[in-house]
Amino acid sequence: MFTALVELTKALRAENSVAKELKSYIGKELLRIQKLESIARDLENHSEQALNDPMKYLANPVNAYLLVKRFAVDWTNVVEQYIKPHISHEFLSSLSSQTSWFPDSEDLSGSALALLRLQDVYALQTSEIAKGKIEGVVKSPDMNADDCFQLGLVAYNREDFYHAVLWMDESLKRDQNETFKTTDRSKTLDYLSYAMYRQGNVHHAYNLTKEWLTMDPNNERAKSNLNHYIRMIGEISPNAEMKNIRSLPEHKYTADYNNYEKLCRGEKTHVYPHEKDLTCQYKRHKPMFYLAPLKEELMYFDPPIAIYHDAISEKEMQKVKDLAMPMLHRSGVFQLSDTQSEEFPEYRTSKTAWLSDHSDSLIARIARRASGMSNLTLDTVEFLQVLNYGIGGQYEPHYDFARPNEESTFEEWRGNRVATVIFYISDVEAGGATVFNELGVRLTPKKRACAIWYNLLKNGEGDYRTRHAGCPVLSGTKWVCNKWFHIKGQEFSRQCSLSPLE
Secondary structure, eight states, X not given: OHHHHHHHHHHHHHHHHHHHHHHHHHHHHHHHHHHHHHHHHHHHHHHHHHHTSHHHHHTSHHHXXXXXXXXXXXXXXXXXXXXXXXXXXXXXXXXXXXXXXXOOHHHHHHHHHHHHHHHHHTTOOHHHXXXXXXXXXXXXXXXXXXXXXXXHHHHHHTTOHHHHHHHHHHHHHHHHTOSSOOSOHHHHHHHHHHHHHHXXXXXXXXXXXXXXXXXSTTOHHHHHHHHHHHHXXXXXXXXXXXXXXXXXXXXXXXXXXXXXXXXHTTOOOOOOTTGGGOOEEEEOOSGGGSSSOEEEEEEETTTTEEEEETOSOHHHHHHHHHHHGGGOEEOOEEOOSTTOOEEOOTTEEOEEEEEOTTSOHHHHHHXXXXXXXXXXXXXXXXXXXXXXXXXXXXXXXXXXXXXXXXXXXXXXXXXXXXXXXEEEOSOOSEEOOEEXXXXXXXXXXXXXXXXXXXXXXXXXXXXXXXXXXXXXXEESOEEEEEEEEESTTOTTTSOOOSSTTO
């Protein structure tokens, strides 16, 4: 009996300990529940605010990036840290079915690259983007240290150390002012020090690595890197200035590409001596335009580039979008190869749908209108191409015609693309201009307007002056539809001139 009482005394003490452990566990669970309640409130408040006017909210590229990042990174952390270890399999399965369509790491990369593209083309300051301040765009919330870190990480993983330096450095600055830390400073120092080194800033890499080692003194890689930098510093002037040179593909180190970026920003690149002679006029050159004449605005004489205002109605634009919406897919470019395949490069970022002239009476009517405006026949015309450009959506400088080494791009019975007719079927809040790098011409997308130019000279050769681009959309969304006319079938509508050079 005595032995039993001793054992029972131990049991009482154990019971008391269990009660304390249970209370401790309950306290931790309450903290976890409070954290989840806080997260739920933040999600609810954010979504309700954004859903008041989702298009206006998402027109800001920072908002778009932060939304994708919330799902691709932050939500995953919430699930792993606060939900998965504590819930039933049934609840987890239910949650997964609701979140299966959430943006993933690929979407995060895409939204981050769009933001970096806008930063470059429109010469935006890193600190201003992080504050959500972009001229002409509704302000977004400030980015925190982790938002900046994740943006820099996308660049880092692509060996784009220029942008990695900009955004990792911004992350460190924001970390200094955060009461509740959103990222691991030592991790940021790790990435930033190497990015600095790769950009030729060995002294800065050395200083950052020293700070890293004060936070993680036993990190062997940090020690090894520091020794490497010490050896290199002996070979480098101690007065070396900080540098961060933007590394570009070879085709971007050209006057052509420089002009493209300047034109997108609205800067002047050429002096056009005949600019004062450009006119606006009503045109009634076809019976279909007798009662409703075209409102033509000449933008350039040679090659002729014109804009026609009020060329398509609101109702027509909406129906084109409605017809195209279910068919939209990522835009590609045709590649000359044994497989004649379509590829999806980063220099073209949009979604496309093709609508046959026979698919709807409206599409046929638009084709006839484009034919009348351009004075070209519909014998070899392409389907109507509908394009939707989101945040950062662009098409870098290109030709619409096939050059001599690309003849098989188009079917022989069509021949080359002789003219482009482009209808702007939405306004764009900022960015999205159509620019002609060789001419210095900039067409601002204006809803209901239509632009026309000829891609070929009258002798059938490509007019290389028509090289053009679709600038990145800085804010909002851009909808256009293109009608391309081909040279076959235009023998009497666009005849050769007496000069072989035209």
